[in-house]
Amino acid sequence: MIRAFRTRPRLCTLVLATLLSVVALVGSAGPASAHAVLDSSSPQDGAKVDSEPAAVSLTFDEAVQPIPASDEVISSTGERVDTGQLRQSADGTTIVLPLRPGLPAGTYSATWRVVSADTHIVGGSVTFGIGVDPSAAPAPPPDRTRALDVTGDVAQGLLYLGIVLLIGVGAAAAWLWPWVITARRTRLTLWCGWLLMMVGTLAAFLLQGARAQDGSWPAVLRLAGAGETLGSAFGQELIARLALLLLVIPLLTSASLARLRRLGHAVTGAVAALALLVTVALTGHESIGPDVPLALISAILHLAAMAVWLGGLAVLVTVVVPFARRGGRELHSAAMKRWSYIAYSCVACLVVTGEFQASRQIDPVQALWSTGYGAVLLIKLGVVAAMLVAAVLAQRRVLAPAPGGTDDERFAGGDVLSVIRRSVRIEAALAVVVLAVTAVLVSEPPATTTYGPPVDVEAPLGADVVHVHVDDTRRGRQDVELDVIDGAGRPVPVQAITAALSTASVAALGVRLVNDPGDTSRWHSTNAVVPLPGIWTLTLDVTVDPTQAYATAARYRVW
The missing domain is CATH 2.60.40.1220 (Immunoglobulin-like)
Incomplete structure (x- = not known):
């Protein structure tokens, strides 16, 4: 099999391209939104x-x-x-x-x-x-999957690290430092990346069934829900990724790596990398929601840019700089300048694709700082910004003109080499943090499915007022609290309140209200359900006493 891959790179390309098409067809059949509500x-x-x-x-x-x-x-x-x-x-x-x-x-x-x-x-x-009023709100089903959720986040982080070490290191080495691709450290790095991608994919498959059945580690060990996972689109995409990882094994041999300069082998490697990135994109948030084809393309470009940028840093840290320090290889200025251009191109791609992806997952913009997804995204952006600052500062010192000597002689000097060494170490450490934060980010429900800030509005009631508080304005069940107060803020007892919710497309939804025990100035809902986003009107009929009754209303937005 290895020999066939060596002698028939075009055939390998065709096989990988076919499998890539199958994967795309499997994933394109997914539904069109995110966390169910x-x-x-x-x-x-x-x-x-x-x-x-x-x-x-x-x-x-x-x-x-x-x-x-x-x-x-x-x-x-x-x-x-x-x-x-x-x-x-x-x-x-x-x-x-x-x-x-x-x-x-x-x-x-x-x-x-x-x-x-x-x-x-x-x-x-x-x-x-x-025949009776419900005695209490239901207790949610017990969640036994916390440990599995944490493990799933770790597995996702290992997958991203594997992408960097396999695809990113391979691409950066082949483009910038061809002599690196056959070095023992590089080969070990590529195999580590392959192993991490395999482990992350297998873990995702095994955990999915147990988490679906609200199980813990014993459920994982007995392969609970494996059949259901295998029959789902998610499971089939994971199986396709595992198959691709097995297919690329012959490409990681020393002989195949040495032939990467040849067009056929380079194309085979590029198609294999693209196919793997497609399987990763299909299992993320990008495979659902609006503009799925464009979102998948954006996600693939985002992953590729991340892999090449961080993979180039990994090559510098593990091979290029150590070899230059020992005098085994010179650190040529031309290669470092090419790396600088490629790195900043990758950053530009990350910015554009990241902004597009964020626009799909964060709406409105306030969700960026008021949801878990938005908070994690801000942390990721902060760490990436720190990486860029470190890179820019190092680049200014490295590329600063020096009197006398050529660029290569200056790069061979100890001072420049020390600056590069220190900079890539800092960037590599921050890159690990970025991968960890990204793993947490993809496990968070998108901000568009969780944003629903509390709201306080008032409805006039003669000389008094009804204060309306809704703790969560996300569509679905809502808890509406009413306080009847006078102009001085003192509670005003009332005999009865009836309520209904309406919007342009829904005539009226009845809302059952009960008063707090012993306090008829405070009322709360027991069955308010708002099925659609938009501006909703809460209509209230308030009976203060046998001689006074008011009709009033308050409006608020549901997300």
């Missing part, structure tokens, strides 16, 4: 129903994949009351849980755990009462 349920969360419903339906904002034995309805005594015959709508957005007939009056909770379009597992629960 429960838009509505029937019965509604917190509602009291007078008669026993035949089923509980859960409607999400995107198609979801149910996880076997994870969606159920239980009574307040812990008894499971659904039939276990889960149904799903044709478009995949609604899950129906049929209930057993003859259920007694009481409180019931429907818990759900599904795989969203971006392969992340999301879960929750809704509570309703049959």
Whole structure:
């Protein structure tokens, strides 16, 4: 097999290109949004129903994949009351849980755990009462996957490090320092990169099923959910990546690396690298949402620029500078200048593609500093900025004109070599931090799916006012709190409040309100669900006493 790769580079290119096409076709069939959000349920969360419903339906904002034995309805005594015959709508957005007939009056909770379009597992629960008010808000399903989530982040970081060491080091060495490609350190680096990509991919596959079933390490060891993962688009993309990694093994032999200067072998290597980057892009946030083809191209360019930039630093740190210090090779100014141009080109590509990717995941701009995704992104940008500052300062010292001598003689001097050595070490250390932060970033839900800042608005009520507080304005379930106060801020007791939510496309959604025990000036919702983003109007009918009643309204934005 190795001999065939050596003698038939065009055939290798054709095989890799074909596999790349298959991978692209597999990934292009993915859905079109990110973390699934429960838009509505029937019965509604917190509602009291007078008669026993035949089923509980859960409607999400995107198609979801149910996880076997994870969606159920239980009574307040812990008894499971659904039939276990889960149904799903044709478009995949609604899950129906049929209930057993003859259920007694009481409180019931429907818990759900599904795989969203971006392969992340999301879960929750809704509570309703049959003939009675629900006694309490439901406890969310227990989360046993925390350790697996952390391990998944580590595996993602290893994958990115592997991309740098395999693809980035290979590309930088072949373009800038061809003599480096066959050095023992370089070969070891390439094999380390290959191994890290293999480990990161295998870990992602094994963890996915256990996390979907809300399991821990024992679930991983017994390969829980492996069949479901294998049948999903995410699992198939991981298998394609593993197959590609096996195919590139012959390209990492000493003889094949020595032939990288030849066009056929160079093209084979480039196609293999592109195919691997495609499989990584397909398993990220870029494979979902608007403008998927453009987003995938942007993600591939982003990964490639990152790999070449950081891979070039790795080559300098591990091979070029150490060899120059020992006198084995001269540090030519022409090569260093070419590296400078390539590095800054990569940075420019990272800036453009990064801005495009951020625009898809962060909306509005306030989400950049008010969501977990935005905060991690700001940290990443700060570390990258520190890398650029270190590089610019070093470049000014290295390229500063010196009286007498040629550029190569000046580069061969100890002072310049020390500056380069110190600079690349600092940049390499910061690069490791960038990879770690990036691993955390891709595991965070996009800011567009989590942004929903609290809001406080007021509705006039004669000489008084109703203060409206909504803790989370993300579409879905919302907790609305009302305080009736006078002009001096003192509470004003009222007899009753009825409420409804409406928008341009929805006439009215009833909102059930109850007052705080012993305080009729404070009221809160029990079943408010807002299924769509936009400007919503909360209409209130307030009965102060038998002689005074007011109709008022307040508006706020739902994201």
